Amino acid sequence: MAFSLPLRRLALEVLDLVFPPRCSACEVPGDSPFCAVCAETLLPVPAGCPVCGVPQDESLLPALKPRRCPHCRAHPPRFALASAPYLHGGALADAIHRLKYEKREDLGAALAVLFEACAVLQSDVLVPIPLHPRRLRLRGYDQARLLADGAAKWFRLPVVPLLRRVRETGQQVGRDRTSRERSVRGAFATTGEVLGARICLIDDVLTTGATASAAADALLIAGAARVEVRTLARAP
Helix, strand or coil: CCCCHHHHHHHHHHHHHHCCCECCCCCCECCCCCCHHHHCCCCECCCECCCCCCECCHHHCCCCCCCCCHHHHHCCCCCCEEECCEECCHHHHHHHHHHHHCCCCCHHHHHHHHHHHCCCCCCCEEEECCCCHHHHHHHCCCHHHHHHHHHHHHHCCCECCCEEECCCCCCCCCCCHHHHHHHHCCCEEECCCCCCCEEEEEEEEECCCHHHHHHHHHHHHCCCCEEEEEEEEECC
16 A cells, blocks of 8 residues: 655654654664764864875875875785775764674665765666675674665765675784785676676775675676775775
8 A cells, every 4th residue: 555755754754753763873762873972972084085085184195196005005905996985984883783783684784874965976886895604694684784775875876786796705803914814815606697797886884995896807807897895984
């Protein structure tokens, strides 16, 4: 049965009364995704490398273009650029941890609102960076897909799962850049037609960019025209 717009609004208001929005980090009822106190801990990503987004004193970047960080000059990532609205820390880090490791699937839609602060995309579709099937079975959901579904509302682009993990890479937390790059090399394959597509990869946190670069590599090899990356947070 279809409901009129006024009835749908009333239903949403009733749901808010029964299940009021809560802070994604501390659970205080009220504002979502964060209460006023937790929102104060969100730190916008400062200026840095225009390719990988790593925060860096601009005076240390080369004067001539392309103004890239030392690592991107020595080992250019496969994506065109990666950016995030906030640094990984404070309430945002707590909320992402809850989303990924505490079965808080409901936080996906709430946190996806933060993509509103991202730079404008030059893409045709959103592609979540997928979990390996075994980890997906253990977790029960893919947090990147939840975030991509929410981001689609802000970017007004479709979500198309064009990637799959063909090899388990294990936990990346605690690994250095070299180890991360080695572990994700060849870990992705495409699952659909990507020829000529401009793609934006979606994930929760960008640390070294190794995983995003490996995912971009699979897409570009399959014929994608361009790959960029957006995440909720950027490691400092």
